[in-house]
Amino acid sequence: MAILVTGGAGFIGSHLVERFLAESSEKIVCLDNYNDYYDPAIKRKNVTAFENNPQVTMVEETFCNQDAMHRLFEEQEIDEVFHFGAYAGVRPSIERPHLYEKANIEGTLCLLEAARAHPVERFVLASSSTVYGGGAEAPFREDASIGVPLSPYGASKRAAELMGLTYHALHEVPVVCLRPFSIYGPRLRPDLAMTIFTKAILDGKPLPLFGDGSIRRDFTFITDFCDGVLATRNCPEAIGQCINLGHNHPVEIRRLIEILEEALGVKAKIDYLDAVPGEMPVTHADLSKAERLLGYSPQFPLTEGVAEFVAWYRENC
Numbered sequence: 001m002a003i004l005v006t007g008g009a010g011f012i013g014s015h016l017v018e019r020f021l022a023e024s025s026e027k028i029v030c031l032d033n034y035n036d037y038y039d040p041a042i043k044r045k046n047v048t049a050f051e052n053n054p055q056v057t058m059v060e061e062t063f064c065n066q067d068a069m070h071r072l073f074e075e076q077e078i079d080e081v082f083h084f085g086a087y088a089g090v091r092p093s094i095e096r097p098h099l100y101e102k103a104n105i106e107g108t109l110c111l112l113e114a115a116r117a118h119p120v121e122r123f124v125l126a127s128s129s130t131v132y133g134g135g136a137e138a139p140f141r142e143d144a145s146i147g148v149p150l151s152p153y154g155a156s157k158r159a160a161e162l163m164g165l166t167y168h169a170l171h172e173v174p175v176v177c178l179r180p181f182s183i184y185g186p187r188l189r190p191d192l193a194m195t196i197f198t199k200a201i202l203d204g205k206p207l208p209l210f211g212d213g214s215i216r217r218d219f220t221f222i223t224d225f226c227d228g229v230l231a232t233r234n235c236p237e238a239i240g241q242c243i244n245l246g247h248n249h250p251v252e253i254r255r256l257i258e259i260l261e262e263a264l265g266v267k268a269k270i271d272y273l274d275a276v277p278g279e280m281p282v283t284h285a286d287l288s289k290a291e292r293l294l295g296y297s298p299q300f301p302l303t304e305g306v307a308e309f310v311a312w313y314r315e316n317c
């Protein structure tokens, strides 16, 4: 029996593999195709801590290959799936929607089909806070009516959720849809604002700020997020549900810049740019469902999490 982590070389996936290694003696299969959405060398570096661990089987393959997924589930005896592989950027999805449709919808379907043919105990699917879309009332509750996603990325995540929920209803695949809210921490993706701002501040260059910095994000530290993900393993009530995993403390982007300045000890120069379409004005997780079902209770204030991120960045980038 084995736990499959898709996107295991990515930011969140590599943290999950490490958490499973720390907390379980089960075999782990780390699947990733090391695509070039961002520099694959970063992904190769993300896996160095565990790629030679005998408990881990590294598989370089796309989950869009249906035959390969059927073989993988059978040969590796997969009994839990943590599906965190995806194209994950909001803005690039506006220019390259087909990539997102292929990986996030078709790829998810291939994995669900493999799980239908080779039944599993759990199929945890990474959705996104972007599914709440324009006009959703904050804080976002899972049982409130949700708006239209503002980007092809958000639409692809909502479609993946719906496909997962359908496979649960129709084929009893034990799907749990998690909606992460701006996860950050060591190994954060290079395309995200926190990384871009940190690099610009340390290089003494102006950081690009789209809009006036008043949009708010519910930044959630990776350790808190992984706590919530792992809790799904022992929670049958989570099956067939969508659950927010956020922080419930949205912060303006201009406040994030101040926190980075304090952590780095350097004043930022700011290059104000036009606001871009596709960005939600606020993301804010209502956590009552996650608390009730998963005992989820985020512990890391943004200042503490940013300090950990900055320490990692200084050492590794």
Ligand SMILES: NC(=O)c1ccc[n+]([C@@H]2O[C@H](COP(=O)([O-])OP(=O)(O)OC[C@H]3O[C@@H](n4cnc5c(N)ncnc54)[C@H](O)[C@@H]3O)[C@@H](O)[C@H]2O)c1
Binding pocket: 006, 007, 008, 009, 010, 011, 012, 013, 031, 032, 033, 034, 035, 037, 043, 061, 062, 063, 064, 083, 084, 085, 086, 087, 088, 103, 107, 126, 127, 128, 129, 179, 180, 181, 182, 183, 184, 189
């Ligand atoms: N980071 C966040 O704040 C955040 C917020 C909401 C949702 N999510 C979701 O969480 C998941 C992980 O995000 P992340 O920030 O770690 O992104 P990431 O880009 O660092 O990781 C995704 C990984 O998936 C791999 N991948 C993509 N397509 C693949 C395919 N066809 N076959 C195999 N591997 C493939 C990539 O190579 C990459 O390593 C994604 O589903 C993302 O949409 C992340």
